[in-house]
Amino acid sequence: MEIFNHNSNIHFLRIRVFSVALAVVLMIASVAVIATRGLNYGLDFTGGVSLVVDYARPVQTGDVRDALDKGGIDNTVVQSVGGSREVSIRMQPTKAMLDAKGQVDLDKVASIVMQPLKAARSDATLKSRSSVSAEVGAELKSDGMVAAVFVILGIMAYLWIRFERRFAIAAVLTEIHDTLVTLGILALVRREFDMTVLASVLAVIGYSINDKVVVFDRIRELFRLARKAEPEEILNRSINSTLSRTIITSLFTGITMAALFFFGGQAVHNFAITMLIGIVVGTLSSIFVASPILLWLGVSKKDLMPVTRENPELARRP
Amino acid sequence: MSDFPRWKYALVALAMLFGIVYALPNAFVPLPAVQVTAANQGTPPVDGALRQKVADALAKEHIATDELVVQGDHLLATFANADVQKSGADAIKALLGDPYTVAFKLQSTVPGWLTAIHANSMPLGLDLQGGVHFLMQVDQSGVLDKLENSYADDIRSQLRGKNIRYESVTRSTVAGQGIVVVLRSAADRSSAADLIAGNSPDLAVTDGPSTGDRYVLYAAIKPTKLRDIALGTIKQNLATLRNRINALGVTEPLIQQQGEDHIVVELAGVQDPTKAKQLIGATATLEYRASDGYPGDARAVEAAQSGNIPPEDNLFYTSPNLGHLPVLVGKRAIVTGDQLVDASSGVDPNNGTPSVNVTLNASGASKMQDFTNNNVGKPMAVLLINTVYETSTVNGKEVRTPKTTTEVINDAQIQSPFGKQFSTNGLGSPKEASDLALLLKSGALAAPMDIVEQYVIGPSLGAENIRKGFDAVMLGLGLVLLAAAIYYKLFGLVADIALFFNLLILVAVMSMIGVTLTMPGIAGIVLTLGMAIDANVLICERVREELRNGSTPHAAIHAGYDKAWATILDANVTHLIAALALMTMGTGAIRGFGVTLGIGILTSMFTSVVMTHAFTALIHGRRKLKTLSV
Numbered sequence: 001m002e003i004f005n006h007n008s009n010i011h012f013l014r015i016r017v018f019s020v021a022l023a024v025v026l027m028i029a030s031v032a033v034i035a036t037r038g039l040n041y042g043l044d045f046t047g048g049v050s051l052v053v054d055y056a057r058p059v060q061t062g063d064v065r066d067a068l069d070k071g072g073i074d075n076t077v078v079q080s081v082g083g084s085r086e087v088s089i090r091m092q093p094t095k096a097m098l099d100a101k102g103q104v105d106l107d108k109v110a111s112i113v114m115q116p117l118k119a120a121r122s123d124a125t126l127k128s129r130s131s132v133s134a135e136v137g138a139e140l141k142s143d144g145m146v147a148a149v150f151v152i153l154g155i156m157a158y159l160w161i162r163f164e165r166r167f168a169i170a171a172v173l174t175e176i177h178d179t180l181v182t183l184g185i186l187a188l189v190r191r192e193f194d195m196t197v198l199a200s201v202l203a204v205i206g207y208s209i210n211d212k213v214v215v216f217d218r219i220r221e222l223f224r225l226a227r228k229a230e231p232e233e234i235l236n237r238s239i240n241s242t243l244s245r246t247i248i249t250s251l252f253t254g255i256t257m258a259a260l261f262f263f264g265g266q267a268v269h270n271f272a273i274t275m276l277i278g279i280v281v282g283t284l285s286s287i288f289v290a291s292p293i294l295l296w297l298g299v300s301k302k303d304l305m306p307v308t309r310e311n312p313e314l315a316r317r318p
Numbered sequence: 319m320s321d322f323p324r325w326k327y328a329l330v331a332l333a334m335l336f337g338i339v340y341a342l343p344n345a346f347v348p349l350p351a352v353q354v355t356a357a358n359q360g361t362p363p364v365d366g367a368l369r370q371k372v373a374d375a376l377a378k379e380h381i382a383t384d385e386l387v388v389q390g391d392h393l394l395a396t397f398a399n400a401d402v403q404k405s406g407a408d409a410i411k412a413l414l415g416d417p418y419t420v421a422f423k424l425q426s427t428v429p430g431w432l433t434a435i436h437a438n439s440m441p442l443g444l445d446l447q448g449g450v451h452f453l454m455q456v457d458q459s460g461v462l463d464k465l466e467n468s469y470a471d472d473i474r475s476q477l478r479g480k481n482i483r484y485e486s487v488t489r490s491t492v493a494g495q496g497i498v499v500v501l502r503s504a505a506d507r508s509s510a511a512d513l514i515a516g517n518s519p520d521l522a523v524t525d526g527p528s529t530g531d532r533y534v535l536y537a538a539i540k541p542t543k544l545r546d547i548a549l550g551t552i553k554q555n556l557a558t559l560r561n562r563i564n565a566l567g568v569t570e571p572l573i574q575q576q577g578e579d580h581i582v583v584e585l586a587g588v589q590d591p592t593k594a595k596q597l598i599g600a601t602a603t604l605e606y607r608a609s610d611g612y613p614g615d616a617r618a619v620e621a622a623q624s625g626n627i628p629p630e631d632n633l634f635y636t637s638p639n640l641g642h643l644p645v646l647v648g649k650r651a652i653v654t655g656d657q658l659v660d661a662s663s664g665v666d667p668n669n670g671t672p673s674v675n676v677t678l679n680a681s682g683a684s685k686m687q688d689f690t691n692n693n694v695g696k697p698m699a700v701l702l703i704n705t706v707y708e709t710s711t712v713n714g715k716e717v718r719t720p721k722t723t724t725e726v727i728n729d730a731q732i733q734s735p736f737g738k739q740f741s742t743n744g745l746g747s748p749k750e751a752s753d754l755a756l757l758l759k760s761g762a763l764a765a766p767m768d769i770v771e772q773y774v775i776g777p778s779l780g781a782e783n784i785r786k787g788f789d790a791v792m793l794g795l796g797l798v799l800l801a802a803a804i805y806y807k808l809f810g811l812v813a814d815i816a817l818f819f820n821l822l823i824l825v826a827v828m829s830m831i832g833v834t835l836t837m838p839g840i841a842g843i844v845l846t847l848g849m850a851i852d853a854n855v856l857i858c859e860r861v862r863e864e865l866r867n868g869s870t871p872h873a874a875i876h877a878g879y880d881k882a883w884a885t886i887l888d889a890n891v892t893h894l895i896a897a898l899a900l901m902t903m904g905t906g907a908i909r910g911f912g913v914t915l916g917i918g919i920l921t922s923m924f925t926s927v928v929m930t931h932a933f934t935a936l937i938h939g940r941r942k943l944k945t946l947s948v
Contacts, residue, residue: 006866050576058405061780080776081451084404132582133575147903154895162888196838199911203845206896206915210849210889214856217885245859252798253848259794260844265786267445267779267837275845
């Protein structure tokens, strides 16, 4: 079975001005959205409030969660503590729970949370309430930045050694594009940004680089094989001949993430949606953005020929 | 089988066996259990009589137990599910009360022969199985004490330096008034006020009452400074706790500030709360101070006997292995434990005793340099300060009071100036030295902490979410397997088998090195599987291409694997670099995810290239082929 025509010869590079311009616009828009709306940081990053609720009779955490959901309080972490009659609830304060100065008002928090709980089970009583700090400390946020820089430098170094300087630059530029656009979409739809989403964004970086390297690999191969190599034609042929694998892989990875998204429940929801966005963005940029950049950087056949022993430069050396 | 060497078949067979055996323990679901241990030394021991008592109580409440046995010093009761376990624990707690610790436990059901070859199941994270919860209170008063003492010392030396005569400089007994300076005249008071305000911008200076020749001056620490200190204290304690928990290898902990002076710590899968308590609550720190004489010298012995300690000194004793001798030590610390950046244990090359090698931060190093430059030939003392909490019952209520012990572990002449790095000896044993080094390395707590609350928590995701997550994983995996088999036919089926073994080997490796499994970790496994198929897609597409270009089936397989390998290697190495960064730089969920991804990339490279090649060679090897099912 084949879905894609193996003789496809779509002229992807003909629309390079348009596709790259679109990519740049998307990038700028993403930066603007992130700057103005910001990311909707979750409990892990912002901290929130914590309540301990006592029940006279044993209670299931699922029931407590349902009661809170019914009362319009979502994104809560409910745990049973100590035994069967006590639960701890952690969540981010909503607007209604803040006082006039924008500070968390614990009395408001208590009354807003206890209302649906009391409605569901009259034997619920509040035992304690307090505010909690972010789980992710400032030093962890800076570690994340270091990790991102390390990824970019490491990938650049590897591609520089295995391929050539221009490939490293093109890969990293599209990489930054993919990450920014994914974050931009997250900011636009106000998805909660928590630890699992951060992990997912970092996984998007890994996925998209994987995708680009496959196309680059074919470009190198075709350059080396071709006798007369017109860069534009070589790049276009590379995209076309790897096209079915690019899409099939995206499809397969997408299927697993879609299963997580639709059936995996609240805990992996954000992870899966971020990954899905990243897969779409990464796949499109592998096809439409990475190669035009490479072309503009001026990649040519002679840059990619393996260094041979007959090189006169080498022979002259002692 | 010409193009596939025999040793590779053996390798593939071994890997498959390894995957099956070491992933197997995860199939044995642990039983919820309740463990009863004696809380104090005075408690009656856990024995058959106690077992009978518990059995009767549970029977009376109609709570069914699977097993109720005395194992060594504890009693273990296993239950059918978590709900019965909870009511069982409630009943046992009500029966036995305070003298016994009743803790939740998950009793492994992995057969002995598997654990004997170190095949264990993956520990589950907080979100999947819950863990222990500690609420700790940070004792801010200790920090304030230290700070006010050092300000009092400062003021004394400033006044002396400017020749302003004072009667006394003491800490106020009234809270919040800081330091009370008593001077002899109004003129002295105003010049002292100017001096203190000029030199210490964090102090608010106000005039107090004046009677006869006593002119009182109050120097209180400004509220903003106090708030900064309180914030700094709790921040440093949080950072220290994170370091300690990371150093001890408990993965995926939750560490959070709660309210103004509380810290919440939740540790997954920790089954022995007392041990966890020891490791997170330890508050040993070192302090370097100028010593006033040597251990056991005449002045120190006299001070110890008469109780007349010079005002500028403290009297401490050396540690028992140094003879428990009295020694007079200056009140001000030159360098404290929080200025320490690294510590390692070793052996002193000069005298062969255990030692701790210490590295200071820049400010600590410059202080140490200054002090040792000016005091060559004079003694310096190293103090080991330990805070423990003692529980006593006052008026029927439990009261916990901090008790600090300070001992001198080293007091020697400064031979030559030193700064950033130096070593301290005088420790009792190599074990003591390495324990101290671990504690110092993970940082000093800025203020002592006491565990005020401790209990077992349930999983934060709840059974339903866990089940949903598991179902989604199976569904996603099933769909990909199906899609690959349909699209690539026989080659797809081979890839499917390899993918299944990839999952087994991945789980086996993760179980073996003890990676904590969390929900994000599960998502990472799914992602790895989704991407692992990429290598096979690359191979299959290449084989198709070769066939289209007119190669024979055998040549197509050969060229397909050959040409795809370079691509797979490049793509996976770049991906591995990304995973490595997550592993080394991240913490918590990020690190767990990175570890999963990294192991997954390596196992998938093996299964999707070597294993599928072995199967393909086995299927197509000797036959003459006209077509390939790809």
